[in-house]
Amino acid sequence: MRIGLYPGTFDPVTLGHIDIIQRAMALVDRLVIGVAINRDKGPLFTLEERVAMIEAECAEIVARTGGEIVVHPFENLLINCAQDVGAGIIIRGLRAVADFEYEFQMVGMNRALDSSVETVFLMADARRQAIASKLVKEIARLGGDVSRFVTPPVVEALTERLRR
Template sequence: MRIGLYPGTFDPITLGHIDIIRRAALLVDRLVIGVAINRDKGPLFTLEERVAMVEAECARLSEQTGTEIVAHPFDNLLIHCARDVGAQMIVRGLRAVADFEYEFQMVGMNRAMDASIETVFLMADAGHQAIASKLVKEITRLGGDVSKFVTPDVRLALLGKYA
């Protein structure tokens, strides 16, 4: 069974994330969405809320792709999380050159720790390259419309946080 791990903070999950998840699901038999606890980033949504959003969005994708997609919270090293879930590959989404520089360093470190786990990069769809969770939160906080960047359910959750 081919198992992939797509890690992130998902604070909140965006249409860009969903695009990468949909495409990654076609490459594996089981896709684990690693929801990073990452207290250092000071997430807007609790871990439980982020996992629930990921589960809700991924349930639809799982039906569409026929691939099992599950959420898995983690607060350890990414390579340890990959081992924990039995992943043979880590999926990373790239939006811009700046993403690549950081990801290139991360791949080198991860390969040094466990060369048996591959990293696969998926380029963000052109329509989603500008989407970043940080910007989505800022736009919402300042009263802007984020309906082009997140699903209706996530938009409502964002509005609830800033009400």
């Protein structure tokens, strides 16, 4: 069984993330979405909220593809998370050249820690390349329309959270 790990903070999950998830499903039998517990980033949504959002967004993908998606929170090293879930592939999305430089370093370090785990890069769809969770949150905070970047349930969650 080919198991892939797609890690991120998903704060919040965007249409760019969903695009990568859908395309990753064609590459693996089981996709584990690793939700990073990264206290340094100061997420807007709690871990439980991010997990629930991803599970809700992925339910339709699973129903349509018949594939298997598991949402797995993690706080350890990415390579250790891959080992924990039995992933032989780490899936990363790339938006721009700036992403590549960081990702290139990460691949080198992960390969040094465990050379049996491969990293596969998927380019974001051209319509989704500019989407970043950080920017979505900033637009929402300033009262902008984020409906082109996230699904309606995520728009609702952002609106509710920022109302507080």
